[in-house]
Amino acid sequence: MSTDNTDSSCGASETQSTSENTSDEAASASTDKPTTDAETDTETASKRGASEASSASETTTTSTEASSSSTCGASSDSSDPASSGSCGASGSDDEKEVGATVDDFDAEPGRLVAVGLGPGQPEGMTAKARSALMDAGHIVGYTTYVELLPDEVVEAAEDIYNTPMCGEVSRTEEAIDRALAGNSVAIIGSGDPNVYALAGLALEIVESKGATASMLDFDVVPGVPAAQSCAARVGAPLVNDTVSISLSDHLTDMPTIESRLHAAAKEGFTISIYNPWSRKRRDNYEKCCEILLEHRDPGTPVGVVHAAGREDEQVEIVELAELPDLGETDLVDMTTTLLVGNEDTYVWDDRMVTPRGYETKYDY
Amino acid sequence: MSTDNTDSSCGASETQSTSENTSDEAASASTDKPTTDAETDTETASKRGASEASSASETTTTSTEASSSSTCGASSDSSDPASSGSCGASGSDDEKEVGATVDDFDAEPGRLVAVGLGPGQPEGMTAKARSALMDAGHIVGYTTYVELLPDEVVEAAEDIYNTPMCGEVSRTEEAIDRALAGNSVAIIGSGDPNVYALAGLALEIVESKGATASMLDFDVVPGVPAAQSCAARVGAPLVNDTVSISLSDHLTDMPTIESRLHAAAKEGFTISIYNPWSRKRRDNYEKCCEILLEHRDPGTPVGVVHAAGREDEQVEIVELAELPDLGETDLVDMTTTLLVGNEDTYVWDDRMVTPRGYETKYDY
Numbered sequence: 001m002s003t004d005n006t007d008s009s010c011g012a013s014e015t016q017s018t019s020e021n022t023s024d025e026a027a028s029a030s031t032d033k034p035t036t037d038a039e040t041d042t043e044t045a046s047k048r049g050a051s052e053a054s055s056a057s058e059t060t061t062t063s064t065e066a067s068s069s070s071t072c073g074a075s076s077d078s079s080d081p082a083s084s085g086s087c088g089a090s091g092s093d094d095e096k097e098v099g100a101t102v103d104d105f106d107a108e109p110g111r112l113v114a115v116g117l118g119p120g121q122p123e124g125m126t127a128k129a130r131s132a133l134m135d136a137g138h139i140v141g142y143t144t145y146v147e148l149l150p151d152e153v154v155e156a157a158e159d160i161y162n163t164p165m166c167g168e169v170s171r172t173e174e175a176i177d178r179a180l181a182g183n184s185v186a187i188i189g190s191g192d193p194n195v196y197a198l199a200g201l202a203l204e205i206v207e208s209k210g211a212t213a214s215m216l217d218f219d220v221v222p223g224v225p226a227a228q229s230c231a232a233r234v235g236a237p238l239v240n241d242t243v244s245i246s247l248s249d250h251l252t253d254m255p256t257i258e259s260r261l262h263a264a265a266k267e268g269f270t271i272s273i274y275n276p277w278s279r280k281r282r283d284n285y286e287k288c289c290e291i292l293l294e295h296r297d298p299g300t301p302v303g304v305v306h307a308a309g310r311e312d313e314q315v316e317i318v319e320l321a322e323l324p325d326l327g328e329t330d331l332v333d334m335t336t337t338l339l340v341g342n343e344d345t346y347v348w349d350d351r352m353v354t355p356r357g358y359e360t361k362y363d364y
Numbered sequence: 365m366s367t368d369n370t371d372s373s374c375g376a377s378e379t380q381s382t383s384e385n386t387s388d389e390a391a392s393a394s395t396d397k398p399t400t401d402a403e404t405d406t407e408t409a410s411k412r413g414a415s416e417a418s419s420a421s422e423t424t425t426t427s428t429e430a431s432s433s434s435t436c437g438a439s440s441d442s443s444d445p446a447s448s449g450s451c452g453a454s455g456s457d458d459e460k461e462v463g464a465t466v467d468d469f470d471a472e473p474g475r476l477v478a479v480g481l482g483p484g485q486p487e488g489m490t491a492k493a494r495s496a497l498m499d500a501g502h503i504v505g506y507t508t509y510v511e512l513l514p515d516e517v518v519e520a521a522e523d524i525y526n527t528p529m530c531g532e533v534s535r536t537e538e539a540i541d542r543a544l545a546g547n548s549v550a551i552i553g554s555g556d557p558n559v560y561a562l563a564g565l566a567l568e569i570v571e572s573k574g575a576t577a578s579m580l581d582f583d584v585v586p587g588v589p590a591a592q593s594c595a596a597r598v599g600a601p602l603v604n605d606t607v608s609i610s611l612s613d614h615l616t617d618m619p620t621i622e623s624r625l626h627a628a629a630k631e632g633f634t635i636s637i638y639n640p641w642s643r644k645r646r647d648n649y650e651k652c653c654e655i656l657l658e659h660r661d662p663g664t665p666v667g668v669v670h671a672a673g674r675e676d677e678q679v680e681i682v683e684l685a686e687l688p689d690l691g692e693t694d695l696v697d698m699t700t701t702l703l704v705g706n707e708d709t710y711v712w713d714d715r716m717v718t719p720r721g722y723e724t725k726y727d728y
Binding site for chain 2: 123125168192203212213222228235259266349350
């Protein structure tokens with residue numbers, strides 16, 4: 001995807017990483033709508049919304065060159081959509097407002113389903129997710145995940161609308177507009193829709209448009225979250241009471257994140273850290289390491305899973321004390337999930353093992 | 365499954381609930397081995413272990429009447445395997461020790477894979493899980509989940525070993541023995557193997573037998589955890605930083621659980637409560653409600669999902685203040701998962717919505 005696009009108001013400044021984020025946040029790019037997207041969205045809304053019956057359109061295809069794909073240049077943090085605050089709309093406030101509302105549509109409302117794809121590859125998808133995608137007429141999602149969809153799904157769809165890094169809000173609005181226009185729409189994301197992802201946003205936007213979830217038979221199809229798909233790569237790191245924390249402070253402030261890290265680290269939870277690092281969030285990563293080391297033994301095993309399921313996947317088990325330095329290596333970046341063990345966790349035969357607790361009661 | 369079995373040392377005292385637990389713990393029944401299981405395991409181990417090549421056996425079938433299925437009578441808490449402490453071996457200490465060790469096997473070691481089934485129905489299984497099961501010669505698991513396996517998987521297996529409520533430890537040992545004997549074995553559980561489940565136990569037992577995970581190409585196939593599959597039933601309750609806590613104090617003591625509940629409730633995490641209630645753990649449930657109410661508004665939405673995906677599934681959204689009384693109803697029992705919202709969570713159109721945070725930055 002392009003990073004230097006002078007038409008875009010996204011203000012890209014660095015080359016975008018090609019190893020896309022498999023974290024649950026990656027499937028949803030959060031930004032203000034750039035001019036291009038806003039114009040496209042309005043066009044598309046009027047074509048798909050107001051008085052049009054649902055059917056295929058010539059303006060949207062799976063190709064990223066299609067006019068309805070956003071060409072905004074993303075910031076270097078773009079793999080963590082929730083942190084790419086530098087993507088900003090340059091136009092008026094109108095571009096940030098809800099486009100169409102339910103009153104703009106004449107058609108009988110269609111359907112909207114939020115589908116979790118799991119880690120991304122087709123084998124990681126549940127049968128229910130696959131059939132929801134086969135049933136959907138329109139599929140909307142982040143380009144990287146659209147490109148991973150199985151051929152049969154792509155072929156069965158009437159239309160597929162995808163945007164690259166920026167535009168989760170506008171993309172979700174587009175999906176809802178299409179559903180309000182009478183189409184059967186599936187909006188896709190990696191992992192699970194309830195893990196730093198699209199279920200909440202979709203419902204909020206439906207409400208803001210004056211529609212209801214029931215009107216659209218809104219449904220959520222769960223998927224395997226990144227914490228569990230990454231955990232599987234290192235063995236049995238999680239097992240018992242566990243916490244997921246995202247280090248992205250775009251939507252949650254850092255003091256809150258720090259407080260949560262303290263609470264989790266003190267209590268012996270196993271911890272999954274999402275979005276641990278980016279160039280703009282080095283401080284967050286350093287702070288996180290500091291907090292973990294304050295409460296946990298420096299020898300505590302940590303599973304580090306980079307780009308899970310991708311060609312450049314790397315899986316390592318390190319000690320907590322090594323974590324700070326890893327921030328400056330390729331191993332830890334926006335596509336990494338960290339799995340922090342507790343005081344019982346040990347490493348054996350290249351696997352992390354957090355005992356379930358049976359060994360205190362049974363001999364084996 | 366039988367509850368009154370005088371041959372069993374499990375000491376069943378109540379009729380077992382037929383609405384099986386879909387929580388991640390249900391797939392793993394933790395108990396001391398009853399006499400029947402121990403004898404069966406020893407027999408089976410000698411047939412399958414020591415010097416035998418892998419192949420089908422006439423002693424184990426998918427039928428629960430098969431001799432290798434445990435007929436121990438479970439306690440009323442049996443749907444929460446980790447809490448059924450009343451299932452006790454009546455024999456000598458020998459029955460609790462590791463049966464076969466790696467030195468007892470002549471054959472080239474086979475394979476062991478831990479497979480997460482998700483909520484239980486075939487549609488909730490990933491494609492990778494399905495193919496892992498199709499590839500496995502032997503499948504080992506809790507009866508309820510074996511019974512949910514798709515026909516094609518059952519037909520493709522050489523052998524299926526299942527036990528009802530009691531016996532997670534012995535069942536896992538059986539699976540490992542079969543793998544050490546040269547078979548390709550899949551051990552199954554609901555949800556994900558890293559969520560209160562079998563990945564950790566399997567690795568611990570492999571180690572105790574003097575084998576290594578690498579020797580068995582041990583792999584974990586992730587599945588959709590109960591927290592996320594239940595969350596999908598109520599909309600978008602989780603969304604941001606989240607915690608999973610089990611109220612079962614069989615393997616984790618109650619003071620620890622209480623401390624974790626306090627920590628989670630103070631910090632604004634959304635919270636998934638596993639194994640919230642059983643006849644023997646009413647106090648735990650009451651204490652949990654008390655702690656939540658200490659830190660959160662009594663009007664906080666809580667998703668209550670009972671027997672997710674089953675015929676007797678019930679899904680309700682209640683207020684935190686109503687939770688204590690629900691303990692004595694059918695809605696909350698061992699098959700229930702609670703999804704506790706945070707201060708931002710609201711109910712709209714019969715769905716729980718925990719905002720992702722975009723609404724503070726964007727107009728929609």
